[in-house]
Amino acid sequence: MSTGSVSIYRRTCRRVGLDRNPLRRRADRVQTGVAALLALVFLIIVPVLAVIVGGGVYRMETAAVQAETARLHRVDATVIEAGRAPLYAPVIPARVSWKDAAGGTHTGDYQSTTVVQPGSTVSIWLNDGGSIVEPPSSTRAVSKAVLLTSAALVGVAVVHGGSYWLVRRRLDRRRLRQWETEWVAADLTWGHG
Template sequence: MTAATRSPSVVRRTCRRVGLDRNPMRRREDRLQLAVAATLTLLFLIIAPLLSISVGGRIYQTEDRIAQAQAAQLHQVDATVLEVGKAPLYAPITPARVQWRDAQGATHTSDYQATGVLKAGATVRIWLDGAGRVSEPPSSTRAFSKALVITTGLVFAIMVCFGCGYALLRRGLDRRRARLWEAEWATVERMWGNHGTRPDQA
C-alpha cells in the first residue's frame, strides 16, 4: 500500500473516531457530545492566550514596578570577606562574614550569604538598604516568574473546569445511550421473538 492510498484511509479512520463521518447509526447524543467537545476546545484555545496576555501582563507590570521601587531603595558597596563558614547541604549558599566602609568612613561588619564560592580576603559586591543593612539583591526574574505561575494556575483551572464539565456531560450521555440501547433491543426482541439475539448475549 502506497502513502497516497494509506493517507485517505488514515483520514477516514480519524474522522470516524471523532464522529465526523456520516454514519447513520450515530445518535443525537453522539453529535451533541462532539459539538460540546469542539466548542470547549475552541473556547480554551481562545481564552488561554487572551488570559495569558491580559492577566499575565498586568501582574508582570505590577510586580516590575514593585521591584523597581525596591531596587531604588538599595545601593551597592564593596565589602571584604573576613571569614567563610561551611555551606549547608540543603542549600547552595556560602555563609560568610564581611566588612565594609560607608560614605562617612565608618566600618561595618555583618553576616552575608553568597551563592558562589568565597575565600577570606576576597572582595564582593553587596546590597545595602536605606538603613545600611545587608539586603537581598533585587530580582530581575521575580515579576516574570510570578506572572507565569499565576497565569499557568488560571489556565490549568479553566482546563480542569472544562474537562470536568465535559466528563459530566459524557457520563450523562452514556447513561442515556445505554437506556436507548436497552429500549431498542427490547423492541427488537418483541418483534423477532426468540429469533433475535443481542450482541452482548451471543
C-alpha cells in the same frame, strides 16, 4: 493526497465522530460537537489568558521589584572572614566590611552564593537601616507570571474537562435509556409476543 493519507484521514474522522455513519445517533453528534466547541474555546482562551494574567502579573511584579530596588542600595564590601559551606546548602557564610557614605566602617554577616576568600570584594545590598538584605530578584516577575498563568490554565482545563465529563455523562444516561427502550420494543416485536 495519497491513498494512505486519505485512509488515515477517513479513519481519524471516523474515530472522532465526524463521519456520515447512519448508525451514529444524535447524542453522539452532540458529544462530538461539544468536544470540538470546548477544544476551540480552550485554544482561544489560552493565549488571551496568557496575555492578560501573565502580562498583568509580570507588570505588577516588575514594578514591585523596581520599587524594592529603589529602597535598597548596592555597596562593595570586603570579605574579612569566609566560613565553610554546609553540604546541604549552596551558600557560604562570610563576614564582610564596608564603608558608608559618611566614611564609617561597618561589618556584617553575608551569605554568598559563590566561593569567596578573605580580602575579595563582593557586592552587597543594604536597606535604609544599613542592614544586609537579599538582593532584588531578577527572575521573580517571570517566575510568578509563569506560575500564576499555569495555575489559571490548569483551572480552565479542569473546568473544560469537567464540563465535557458532565455532558458525556448525561448523554450516556440518555443513550442507555434509549437502548433500554429499543430493546423493550425489539422484545415485543421479535420476542415472545
